Amino acid sequence: MKDFLSDKIRSLQPSGIRKFFDAVSEMPDAISLGVGEPDFETPWKIREEGIYSLEKGKTFYTSNSGLPELRREISVYMNRKYDLDYEPLKEVIVTVGGSEAIDVALRCLVNPGDEVIIPQPSFVSYGPCTVMAGGEPVYIDLRSENEFRLTAEELEAVITPRSKVLVLSFPNNPTGAIMEKKDLEALVPVIEKHDLVVISDEIYAELTYSGKHVSIASLPGMRDRTVVINGFSKAFAMTGWRLGYACGPENIISQMTKLHQYAIMCAPTLSQYAAVEALRGADADVEKMAEAYNQRRRYLLSEFHDMGLECFEPMGAFYIFPSIKKFGISSEEFAEKLLADQKLAVVPGNAFGDSGEGYLRISYAYSIDALKEAVGRLRKFVEKLSNHRSIAP
Amino acid sequence: MDLRNEILNTLEKDSRISPAELAARLGADETAIVNEVSSLEKEGIICGYLTLINWEKTSEELVTALIEVKVTPQRGNGFDSIAQRIYKYDEVRAVYLMSGGFDFTVIVEGKTMREAALFVSEKLSTMETVLSTATHFVLKKYKDHGIVFGEEKKDERMRIIP
Missing domain, CATH: 3.90.1150.10 (Aspartate Aminotransferase, domain 1)
Known part of the structure; x- marks a missing residue:
């Protein structure tokens, strides 16, 4: 064989x-x-909604990009939490955890040989997903002197003509580092100069202990070149429900939906109903x-x-x-x-x-x-x- | 949240935390914590430090009765003086003034059902201002003070997760 x-x-x-x-x-x-x-x-009220959805017989597929009701709630939530505006039915996709969103986003953005810039230390999946998408991971070693934040100089230093995607993951696993607004603002000129697209994994956004989390997509000019990834696992203690989402410009989200449709069909229906309650009533x-x-x-x-x-x-x-x-x-x-x-x-x-x-x-x-x-x-x-x-x- | 409320919320869940640990957890100075707790005590905001016991698991016999009491409020004193006459009894664990169909909820503890029932019929019902009582015995306590009794917490998670 x-x-x-x-x-x-x-x-x-x-x-x-x-x-x-x-x-x-x-x-x-x-x-x-x-x-x-x-x-x-x-939280029990979220679990109850999941159970109730089963009792009511909500056991079928949802639309590929997720329950419209849930996407609307996500859009409202992104707005009230992070000042972001996304059209619920065109710019939001519900995924199987933030992990799927990372994989799908990379596969939708990367051409063979494109470089994906990944600051490290960071979550383990960005590099392997980049490779499977045909891209080449380029790592930036973040430094403890900077409290493991990414600086504009560090980003500039790894840019090549093949640079395409920047992955940001703050608040960060494993360091606990965050990027404040000023830190993010410093990156924007470099990102724009080299025309990068950003995948911003903000799964820990709600666990920010000094003021409010700032999403890079909320900075001027960044919305249309950023895919924001978030989910229910960390903030709502829902890891086992496997539910996340991505928000971004329609041209990217629609392509992600295509891939998601072929690979996954849709995220678990039960989890989606529970998630609606999470966004509405679990603050x-x-x-x-x-x-x-x-x-x-x-x-x-x-x-x-x-x-x-x-x-x-x-x-x-x-x-x-x-x-x-x-x-x-x-x-x-x-x-x-x-x-x-x-x-x-x-x-x-x-x-x-x-x-x-x-x-x-x-x-x-x-x-x-x-x-x-x-x-x-x-x-x-x-x-x-x-x-x-x-x-x- | 201000320091006062953070102290209260934290101590309400576990009153054994030392001032040093409380200071570390709240990111405050230990002296500030000690001072704040002592003024909370003086102001009667912290009223005691108790232990939550599930007596059902001991050999001790203990029954709890929840009694609905209807009374005639007294001119000038309203309900407060009646409440006082009720809560002065050691058997009475709690007295709440209620809205709705009756006036007081009285929680009484006794060694036996008979003992608790006798307290109601001899002490409570015989008060001039008491119009009527309805006694309900607690059969099983599932959850008290926010804590579920008899629940064994096991960490179901894998031990290493990236």
Whole structure:
């Protein structure tokens, strides 16, 4: 039999920290700060609407781009939250999670050989989706001195005649970094000068702890060259419902709808009905969860400072990204030893790109009690490492 | 939200948090927290620090009765003096003035149903101002003070998710 697999899929590297993930699964009693999804269950009123939709027999496909009712609510929501204006029936598409929107957007925008600029550390799917779309990922290593924000100079430095797409993902997984309005404004001249299109993954927008999230699409001139991706997973604690959306100019969204139609048909109907309720009536729930995350964020930050772990103050998502460079071992080695010694799992920073080397991604999507237990273990480990190093030659 | 409300909202869920931890979680100074909590206590806004117990899981027998009480309000004193005569009893856990079909909800705890019922018939019904009572016994508590009883929380998530 011949080898049936495509060259592109073969060229994709499996995650470099597979080994570490396997080690965690072999230790069932280890506790973890490695989870990238909310610890809250979906608010009951949203779940109720899902159940009710089943009772009413809403078990059929919806239109390809999603329930018109939901798209209207998304349009209203984008407007009241981020000052964005999208025509609900032409400029909004409901997808299977933000993940599908990322994949579909890239496949609709990339020609063979086009370069897709991806600042890292960042979520793991942008690079592989770019490759499968026929593009070439070009990575920018974000720097801790800039609190992992992207600067205009860094962007300018990687531009070539083949540059086509810029992927922005702020608030950021894994660093917790945000881009404030002034940071985004600084990028606009570079984006316009080189005629780039932006895919802005704003899935963590509601988890911004210093003022209001600003979408790059709301800046003058940017709306028609930006696809905004958002979803229900993080803000509404709805990861398992698999529901996201993309908003953008009609010429892009209509093409995305075509691809989405062939690949997916439509997002789950049940989830779409629940999502309508999420957008209409769950502001208070979202606020409560955000406040809980914020307390945990501050608590962890103060504990990390106290135990001498360096980190900048992350203002978004639910991650803290402390540096472990002073211990003189790699992120993976640190994580492996921490797991073996204290049965505590955290994700090595290099899982999110080379520039994450020397850092750990610590998730605070855990109850305060769970965090306290984990912090105790981390503290013991850090003390051990420090003592060991002070006596070593 | 201002610091006061943040303190109240946080302590309402867990009153054991130390001032140092509260300061860290709210991003405030520890001394400021201590001062604020103490003035909240003095002003009678924080009225106590209790423990929520599911007595059903202990060997202790305890019944809770919810009593609807209709009264004749007294000239000059309205309902307050009647409420006071009711809440002075140690058996009474709570008294609320109600809108609607009756005047007070009185929550009474006793060791047995008989004990609680006797309190109603001997103490409550015999008050001059009380016109009528209707006693309902609590059979099972599912949720109290925002906490679901007997719910075991298990983390269903995968332990590593990018």
